[in-house]
Amino acid sequence: MVRRQLYLALGGALIVIGALVWWFKVDGSEPVARLEGDSEVVGRNAEWAVDIRSPGRSGIASVEIRLVSGDRNFALAERRFEANGWFGSGVDALRVPVEADLGSLGVPEGPAALEVLVETHGWRLFDRPAPIAGRFPQVVDRTPPSGEVISDQHNLRVGGSAIGIFRVAPDATDVEVVVGNYRFPVTRGYFRDPALMLGVFAVPQDVLPSVQPTLRVRDAVGNILDVPIRSDIRPRQFRERTLRIGDQFLARKIPQLYSAQGLGVPGSLLEGYLRVNGEGRRESEKRLAEVAGKTEPRVLWSGAFRRLARSETMSEFGDRRSYSYEGKIVDKQTHLGVDLASLKRAEIGAAQNGVVVFAGDLGIYGATVVLDHGLGVATLYGHLSSIEVAVGDRVEVGHILGRSGESGLAGGDHLHFSTMVHGVHVDPAEWWDAKWLRDHVDAKISTFPPAHTVLTEGEADGQ
Ligand SMILES: [Zn+2]
Structure with missing residues (x-):
């Protein structure tokens, strides 16, 4: 009689422990990733920010972010979080900024997808691959806008001024002349031909005569073209x-x-x-x-x-x-x-x-x-x-x-x-x-x- 009651109590305890284990460690709710911003085109220097939420109880174990183009995968970011006890990592929300030079990675131009894979410390009933918490279509555009310097040789002196005339493609959003740490905006709309632009710039008095004035053209997704401006810069001795x-x-x-x-x-x-x-x-x-x-x-x-x-x-x-x-x-x-x-x-x-x-x-x-x-x-x-x-x-x-x-x-x-x-x-x-x-x-x-x-x-x- 006593033995039977003991078995029942033991069985009951096992069921309770089992339910608790199930409740804590086997949760069906999958992590979800969201891409910040609404940009679907990325340039050579791509930047994203991914928000990840894991509604389960065991915390995030790992995050992997990759760019998939055709049948190729380019790993961009990885995070790992150790379990610190029975309750997992305790990490249930996360923001991952991603920066990548798609040029040096060799990502081809055209359609691609940013994939976010998230593992938790929960137990899985079947051995599945890491679940994809988010997949975001992107178009890779690594081609900078075209630009050329039309004006001839610029003869300057340190501390002096010059003017450059440039022809720049219509997809350029930012055009400037860079001289050392100085940036001189380029004027649009002066000439009848809208592709022509003009920039008054200087070789400031604290810049070395070896500086190379450069036309910098940038598009909306941050692709940059640098064109040297042919210049002869004479040094100057100030008093x-x-x-x-x-x-x-x-x-x-x-x-x-x-x-x-x-x-x-x-x-x-x-x-x-x-x-x-x-x-x-x-x-x-x-x-x-x-x-x-x-x-x-x-x-x-x-x-x-x-x-x-x-x-x-x-x-x-x-x-x-x-x-x-x-x-x-x-x-x-x-x-x-x-x-x-x-x-x-x-x-x-x-x-x-x-x-x-x-x-x-x-x-x-x-x-x-x-x-x-x-x-x-x-x-x-x-x-x-x-x-x-x-x-x-x-x-x-x-x-x-x-x-x-x-x-x-x-x-x-x-x-x-x-x-x-x-x-x-x-x-x-x-x-x-x-x-x-x-x-x-x-x-x-x-x-x-x-x-x-x-x-x-x-x-x-x-x-
Ligand atoms: Zn003064």
Whole structure:
């Protein structure tokens, strides 16, 4: 009697344990994968992100992601998760980013499928292959858009500007000129032929003459074509200058610059100066890069740019400045414009026809006006004592923008004048030179008919 009850209890316990094992380890719910985004075409450098969910109780054991093209499989990613006890890996949701260079993998162009295989730590009743948790059709397009450089040999000097003319396929979505770490956007829609594009670029003053300017063309799926732009770049030795800074100058400038820029109060005048000349300078350059985006896709200038009349050059473009305080060099910066001194509160005229894209306080530059002259070319007028134009104003060459002064980090009344190409400071002397402008810019632009009638002097201001 007792023995029979014992058997029953034992049997009952076995059934309960069996049910528990079944419930924990043999679950019928399959993992599911989802592809983020809705792109069905991938370029040479493919990027995906896969979300995986395993509703079962035993956790994910492995994930395998592969691209299937015809009868070939290309393994792209693999993840493994060890079981840490009876309850499996504990991983039931997962995001797997996948990056692959389909070119070096040798994936053929055309239709393919991204397959996601997921194993769990659950027991399987029958020995099946790893279940496919998701299969996503994709088309592989590894061919970059075509592009060529039409303009001839580009003769430049470090710190100088150039213009390139390019023919680019219509499937190109991004076109730019790359010079070292600098990128210059290319202007579309200037020429009647929509395949032709034009790009004003520069070899910035801090780039080595061995740099290779390159036309970079990219399509919607990230395929890239790089075409070298034939260039002869002459080196340039910039001047070394030491500037002495004294307490009197700092006491006059620093507290005022700090309150204007909303920076925290510095520990000492020198520390304050170093922050203004460092962080403050970088902040102003960031602002200029934003302003540079507001450029018209046409030429607004007519003839050479004008230099401030009857003025003396106090500092040149590219001067390597060392700042000395109490006999010690405390800072080094590069002077990215030209300092021109004339009379006190001299009238400052527009160097060429243009549109005011900035008018106001600009950190170390003080009260500043920036004019856009089209195609990414801009001029900057800094340290002004007054501003007589507003953003959006169209001005003709010579139009009075304001008066010279010593606002910002200026020690005396002068104009800080800078010429920029897509926000990068270049040597203004080239743009002041009528012959250089004609041969290096205007002649190249006029090789092909423009989409719109070219404006002549005077018309730019009308409307
Ligand atoms: Zn200056």
